[in-house]
Amino acid sequence: MNKFVRALKRCAVVGAVVLAAVSLQPSSASAAAPPVVGGTRAAQGEFPFMVRLSMGCGGSLLTQQIVLTAAHCVGASGNNTSITATAGVVDLRSSSAIKVRSTKVLRAPGYNGDGKDWALIKLAQPINLPTLKIAETTAYNNGTFTVAGWGAAREGGAQQRYLLKAQVPFVSDASCRQSYPSLIAGEEICAGFPQGGVDTCQGDSGGPMFRRDNAGAWIQVGIVSWGQGCARPDYPGVYTEVSTFASAIKSAAATL
Structure with missing residues (x-):
């Protein structure tokens, strides 16, 4: 996929693709159902980095x-x-x-x-x-990750005053390629739910995707990079693979 198409993936703001822990709002047809909340507010001091x-x-x-x-x-x-x-x-x-x-x-x-x-x-x-250490091997390129940011709470929405957080599961390169044939294995890592509903979005680009290491400390595995829309089914978020x-x-x- 060429860089122009990639730039369209997550909405350009101030000339950059900027990606938020998000929620999907119910359509009018399902307004009676509770919304799928992708992000919750982070506590002061929870992610000091x-x-x-x-x-x-x-x-x-x-x-x-x-x-x-x-x-x-x-x-x-x-x-x-x-x-x-x-x-x-x-x-x-x-x-x-x-x-x-x-x-x-x-x-x-x-x-x-x-x-x-x-x-x-x-x-x-x-x-x-406190700083956030980065992963130097692929040992932590698995499991469940945390993402956080001040970006939009829904696709196309406004960026947020308060820091939001969410958790997303690892998606294998093979599965991610079914959605993104242009995925650069070894340089990019994917995370998200098959059903969507939780993702990074406009305003989160550059933020970390992180998890606990074996000692229980936070370690950064990815950098919010791009994706198709926000929290769409079968379109996980794509992150820079930090260990590479x-x-x-x-x-x-x-x-x-």
Whole structure:
């Protein structure tokens, strides 16, 4: 699939594909039935590594001064002071929010819209919050993942004031390819329910998909990348497979 078609998958906002833990609203024909809720509000401090970026994307604290996000959320590598990172709160309007400007962007070398969807943003000063370690092997590319973000609560909806969270199960490459023949195995990982109802959506791009490691700590397995609509049946979310790029990400961070 070419990058133009991929860009249409999850609605462009401010020139980037931006993806939210979502709910599917009932149609008028089924309005009497309870809605399928894809996301619930996260508690303050539950995911202290979550970052909201001013261009309408999410991210995670790789270090206290470097945010890991999606390549499609940022422009070319180089000096960049146009991005504001908000952290430390679930309510974006909270007076306790920590806001720090960017100084540099490093987009994945060779990124052209297909795969390699990761980027780093260096902040003007460290944010004194816990960081999220990244998976360096495929050992955690299975099970149930957590996704979180301030994106839309339904396909085509407005982005959210409060951080939402949801859980999604791993989908094998073979199953995911039935929905997305262009899936890049080894660079992308899928997650979602066959019946839909839970997914990332507009405004969540760049945010982490994570789970517990063997020691019970959070570890990032994916980066919200793209998908067909939001929470549609048989169309799981597609995430950058972090373990594939872990070495490159760590090396790039060291250069910042």
